[in-house]
Amino acid sequence: xxxxxxxxxxxxxxxxxxxxxxxxxxxxxxxxxxxxxxxxxxxxxxxxxxxxxxxxxxxxxxxxxxxxxxxxxxxxxxxxxxxxxxxxxxxxxxxxxxxxxxxxxxxxxxxxxxxxxxxxxxxxxxxxxxxxxxxxxxxxxxxxxxxxxxxxxxxxxxxxxxxxxxxxxxxxxxxxxxxxxxxxxxxxxxxxxxxxxxxxxxxxxxxxxxxxxxxxxxxxxxxxxxxxxxxxxxxxxxxxxxxxxxxxxxxxxxxxxxxxxxxxxxxxxxxxxxxxxxxxxxxxxxxxxxxxxxxxxxxxxxxxxxxxxxxxxxxxxxxxxxxxxxxxxxxxxxxxxxxxxxxxxxxxxxxxxxxxxxxxxxxxxxxxxxxxxxxxxxxxxxxxxxxxxxxxxxxxxxxxxxxxxxxxxxxxxxxxxxxxxxxxxxxxxxxxxxxxxxxxxxxxxxxxxxxxxxxxxxxxxxxxxxxxxxxxxxxxxxxxxxxxxxxxxx
Amino acid sequence: xxxxxxxxxxxxxxxxxxxxxxxxxxxxxxxxxxxxxxxxxxxxxxxxxxxxxxxxxxxxxxxxxxxxxxxxxxxxx
Numbered sequence: 001x002x003x004x005x006x007x008x009x010x011x012x013x014x015x016x017x018x019x020x021x022x023x024x025x026x027x028x029x030x031x032x033x034x035x036x037x038x039x040x041x042x043x044x045x046x047x048x049x050x051x052x053x054x055x056x057x058x059x060x061x062x063x064x065x066x067x068x069x070x071x072x073x074x075x076x077x078x079x080x081x082x083x084x085x086x087x088x089x090x091x092x093x094x095x096x097x098x099x100x101x102x103x104x105x106x107x108x109x110x111x112x113x114x115x116x117x118x119x120x121x122x123x124x125x126x127x128x129x130x131x132x133x134x135x136x137x138x139x140x141x142x143x144x145x146x147x148x149x150x151x152x153x154x155x156x157x158x159x160x161x162x163x164x165x166x167x168x169x170x171x172x173x174x175x176x177x178x179x180x181x182x183x184x185x186x187x188x189x190x191x192x193x194x195x196x197x198x199x200x201x202x203x204x205x206x207x208x209x210x211x212x213x214x215x216x217x218x219x220x221x222x223x224x225x226x227x228x229x230x231x232x233x234x235x236x237x238x239x240x241x242x243x244x245x246x247x248x249x250x251x252x253x254x255x256x257x258x259x260x261x262x263x264x265x266x267x268x269x270x271x272x273x274x275x276x277x278x279x280x281x282x283x284x285x286x287x288x289x290x291x292x293x294x295x296x297x298x299x300x301x302x303x304x305x306x307x308x309x310x311x312x313x314x315x316x317x318x319x320x321x322x323x324x325x326x327x328x329x330x331x332x333x334x335x336x337x338x339x340x341x342x343x344x345x346x347x348x349x350x351x352x353x354x355x356x357x358x359x360x361x362x363x364x365x366x367x368x369x370x371x372x373x374x375x376x377x378x379x380x381x382x383x384x385x386x387x388x389x390x391x392x393x394x395x396x397x398x399x400x401x402x403x404x405x406x407x408x409x410x411x412x413x414x415x416x417x418x419x420x421x422x423x424x425x426x427x428x429x430x431x432x433x434x435x436x437x438x439x440x441x442x443x444x445x446x447x448x449x450x451x452x453x454x455x456x457x458x459x460x461x462x463x464x465x466x467x468x469x470x471x472x473x474x475x476x477x478x479x480x481x482x483x484x485x486x487x488x489x490x
Numbered sequence: 491x492x493x494x495x496x497x498x499x500x501x502x503x504x505x506x507x508x509x510x511x512x513x514x515x516x517x518x519x520x521x522x523x524x525x526x527x528x529x530x531x532x533x534x535x536x537x538x539x540x541x542x543x544x545x546x547x548x549x550x551x552x553x554x555x556x557x558x559x560x561x562x563x564x565x566x567x
Contacts, residue, residue: 087524087526087534087536087537090519090536090537090539090540091515093514093540093541093543093544094514094515094519094540094543095514095515097510097514097543097544097547098507098510098511098514098515098547101507101547101551104551104554104555224532225532225533226529226531226532226533227532229529229532229533229534230529230532233526233527233529233534237526240526240534240536241524241525241526241534241536242519242520242523242524242536242539243524248520251519252515252516252517252519252520255514255515255516256515256516259511259515279559282555282558283555285551286548286551286552286555287548289544289545289547289548289551290548292544293541293544296537296541299537
């Protein structure tokens with residue numbers, strides 16, 4: 001299948017474009033079917049909709065965490081980074097690998113507290129354990145503001161893939177809208193269980209396709225993975241030594257802040273409240289590195305593009321560009337399209353479900369003290385799912401700038417949750433006011449340093465500077481407010 | 491099997507986790523794992539280094555989880 005090939009047109013589209021569209025539609029119908037059936041056993045309560053009645057087993061937890069982590073960003077931007085910056089991309093394995101270890105200890109602790117005190121979100125737990133409810137509002141707001149660009153990125157990624165692989169016949173806005181209409185349907189109907197079961201389907205699909213393309217492309221272009229790296233070593237050796245074309249400062253700084261931010265993502269952490277038991281949670285952490293192996297073929301795809309005869313329009317499009325330039329059967333291109341959509345949708349569904357739940361539970365109920373029944377809460381989460389989806393879609397189709405930068409910006413403010421989370425789960429004396437003030441200082445620092453990066457000491461990531469100030473202010477306030485009674489005791 | 495009250499497995503696991511962190515997101519990568527050569531099974535050493543730590547962390551988590559279960563079972567008896 002080649003772009004612009006002379007082919008017979010059927011209703012304005014080539015037969016190849018029809019095949020690609022057909023496979024994508026089949027995949028979307030599969031997702032819809034799995035997602036709509038996913039929540040049939042969950043109760044009608046808010047806990048059923050948001051936390052799956054705390055009954056997720058090991059298989060579901062494994063795919064929920066794994067598929068949520070691997071997004072359109074992993075499927076498109078990771079090969080793009082390997083293509084442009086070589087070994088710099090290996091930091092992704094590093095932060096993903098060690099960023100999840102704390103969950104082995106914190107996850108079961110949080111799950112226990114959730115069962116005892118009814119928590120179903122991270123902010124609700126931190127504010128409740130620190131005895132300072134307004135903090136949940138801050139965390140809800142920061143989370144929602146971080147999630148909207150993240151969701152927009154997934155929508156834009158899905159739209160881009162569909163547009164490129166259907167030779168422009170299905171525009172970006174329509175591709176994104178159709179994919180996320182499916183997500184909207186199963187998230188509204190089935191809640192977290194719909195998200196969970198579609199993630200199993202999407203996870204298997206994208207892992208299989210990543211390995212297939214990761215091994216096949218080097219073989220097709222260079223005769224194998226080994227010969228590919230030997231050729232790159234001869235022509236561009238700097239790409240194979242860490243940190244590639246980036247600096248060590250960038251490599252370590254990006255790795256550390258991503259590791260901390262990763263362990264604080266609210267949509268990942270709140271899955272601790274969905275697990276059936278503590279052993280299930282621990283096993284999820286144990287087997288999580290096997291999902292990380294999925295990154296290896298993604299890297300291979302990016303490296304396969306390094307010596308490709310023609311450059312892609314942008315680094316993120318290196319994989320679709322190679323597929324469209326090689327004379328491949330339309331079925332193969334269609335399968336890739338389905339895999340890329342799976343990556344985007346498996347993250348987007350978890351994000352939209354989590355952000356709506358967080359805004360209602362943390363912002364409205366915990367911070368503002370509004371009382372509502374379980375049925376009302378469930379209804380408002382659904383309303384906000386629609387509102388957030390529309391907002392993100394509007395951002396995806398109107399924003400022309402770099403959404404990836406917006407996403408990386410989100411890691412900084414999210415990382416500011418770490419001290420509060422650790423104090424809530426492990427601290428003996430918990431001063432909620434101090435934790436809240438320190439968190440606000442950390443978030444404000446991130447925002448200011450993002451606007452004025454030249455003020456950042458040693459060129460460090462703004463999230464790290466914010467976190468350092470956050471901890472410093474927390475320590476200062478702990479000393480200054482020593483005489484006062486703690487807002488909560490362990 | 492060790493005494494369930496033994497602190498040794500916890501210490502070993504913590505040391506391994508700290509070492510892994512230093513070696514994949516810290517300066518350990520720069521000092522020991524950054525070179526492109528030697529190629530191992532056709533892959534550059536810098537990638538093999540990351541994959542090696544991935545396997546090592548998986549094994550240590552697997553062993554530690556077995557230990558955690560053993561301790562829980564022993565406490566339950």
